[in-house]
Amino acid sequence: MQHTKPRVIIVGAGFAGIFAARELAGGPCEVLIIDRNNAHTFMPLLYQVATAAVESEHIAAPVRGIIRALGRRAANLDFLMAEVQAVDLAQRVLTAEGQDGNILRLPYDYLLLAPGSVTNTFGVPGADAHAYSLKNLEEAVRLRNHILRSFEAAAWTANPAERLNRLCFIVVGGGPTGVELAGAMAELMAGALKRDFPRLGLDRPCVTLLEAGDDLLPGFPDSLRAYARKKLTALGVDVRVNAQVSSVGPQGVELKDGASLHAATTVWTAGVKGEPLAARLGMPQAPNGQLLARPSLQSPEHDQIFLAGDICRADHQGRPLPMFAPPAIQEGRHAAHNILRLLRKQEVRPFRYLDKGMMATIGKRAAVARLGPLKLKGLPAWLLWLAIHLAYLIGFRNRLFVLANWAVDYFLSERAVRLITRRNPLE
């Protein structure tokens, strides 16, 4: 069966890969989705996993479940849980390592590369070693464990300076992820953790948000940026702009202006770069590790290779698109449509990004959103943020459970997932 129809391989089950697969379901091709995880992760809510608000399982949707939910027309879709090792561009064969070291050689007719991105610390000394990152489920759970463990340690630390250090939290990067994480962390400290640790006498959260540029949320309208700054400050976040980090250590960060900030937890949200797999493919790359794409999203030298999501350097109005979910979704769909056109011997079409807007949440009833020319803030923006995030979360059950968690958080200021998971030495 795999030999009667052309085979499309999709690398990556993120937004780009999953939305591409949905378009290809029922098409005149066999489609194979490859990912190192067996589930699609809803990355916009990773900060909520890190701040004990939602279960990691609830923002992950098993890929086989996504395929199954498409019904009979998805009979041409299959999944392989494996680590992509290399692509032989001349032979059109992808090599992947499956479970137990099983090496699979997979010929393709079309290849859609959507492996995503990883954190970029731009070579700042100590950042890779000491700063936490928030780019996948494991990193989010690791950060949650570290936050909760730091508080457990602080409760039994006699030295006041050491104790304070364990209770403090630095976020590097004032983009949407940094703003959302800093706000959620301040609310966590002022709510559930304050009540869990009555003897620590937590008066106010110790959260610092550092932005190297001159304001938070670059790309947002000025009035929304001012609102975000004001709201974060009201939550107890120490917002510092024009603050460039020169080094990160286990107990805090040094700034370029000579200042030192002390905290047991530093999270780096200040940059992303293309997934390292891209560098091994021998295809033209941008300096940030993205792969260059033609307007059709094809690789410059390979008609049968398409790029989508964070790995894809696509421009919009002369500037690179941000590495957010909406471009990834649109690129994934467009690449799939172009593959279908090639399968039908039609011409590919250029990708055009439809800018529906951008949004970020800060805390309860506080968010900012730009919808085309419309600017929203406060409660309306927050409700819109909730609705859109629930809509794009995959799976009815995940939506229900996340909504239930949000309700508990909203009405009781409670964070449900205050569980420290242990490393498994045997795995």
Added chain:
Amino acid sequence: MQHTKPRVIIVGAGFAGIFAARELAGGPCEVLIIDRNNAHTFMPLLYQVATAAVESEHIAAPVRGIIRALGRRAANLDFLMAEVQAVDLAQRVLTAEGQDGNILRLPYDYLLLAPGSVTNTFGVPGADAHAYSLKNLEEAVRLRNHILRSFEAAAWTANPAERLNRLCFIVVGGGPTGVELAGAMAELMAGALKRDFPRLGLDRPCVTLLEAGDDLLPGFPDSLRAYARKKLTALGVDVRVNAQVSSVGPQGVELKDGASLHAATTVWTAGVKGEPLAARLGMPQAPNGQLLARPSLQSPEHDQIFLAGDICRADHQGRPLPMFAPPAIQEGRHAAHNILRLLRKQEVRPFRYLDKGMMATIGKRAAVARLGPLKLKGLPAWLLWLAIHLAYLIGFRNRLFVLANWAVDYFLSERAVRLITRRNPLE
């Protein structure tokens, strides 16, 4: 404040420790609960975590949340997340390693030891190395990951014998844990996994349950044991009694009668022994690692040390009590009451186990239960099992979410938590 009132240290936040702490809340003492985890685990549902039915977070209740839920009267309760290292019986000082290697020396007036139990493989060759265990959350998640990863591997295994091996599952031990796990595993294979892997053509589950004795569920009335055997067989479980395992390897087990069984997954539920901490205390031990107790649950040589839960060798009608939740709960409460009596200069009282019965679930609408002289099976026993497990699960939210998962499982034969989590190399 810790010096004005006598201090009671409780080691272990399992059933015994938590139920003891609840009795001591508001008492004339300072109470410190110590556990290596920050949460109480509802162990009777570990097999449901292992079979992708419930989230690990939903059967864990953070200890600080349990204390908080007791309200103002729990102001004398505190928690320390640490690994107990030693107890100086003469000086009455407990030594524990907190977070970041912080060593704490904690004097006590009374000590309640309830550290629980670990798997006992009785020296069967290969069992420790190759069999999975189900005694804590990490082990349950590790088993879930292994099951799901084996199916992902099988989907891409060309050799039929190898493929079948990856799909097969052996449970050693026909007690309640073994019966519940085998039934849940058969339902998982016949439901969610069969639909997730349509190309594997899974006709019937490949689950074998091995019991060394002559019937399943020792201690249950014969009619219920026969029902359990019949129901498991109907679910597709190959039930073998008088089957003694002589060795365990990575691809299956060898039996004493010379037979070989092939499976990529073997789970050992055939025995438990006292938590290894007990051996380091220099107190009288039973051969299975339990600590001997006086009828008052005091240690034979130390009036101020009490024992409760799986670590405590207490007898009922001349036989050792099984290492189940009900004895642990009753012992924890009784030990707490005796500590309160000593604090009030009263005499301790002997522990008497009130045998309310025992139960095990097999699958949908199928369970067995003995309530005093009453025997239940099928739907009534299953409903009772659901009600009692929900009642003892700690936390309203956990109950709600577990119930929601059960409903999805019941009506859709769906298993929600089919997520393979990754080991975190940095943690």
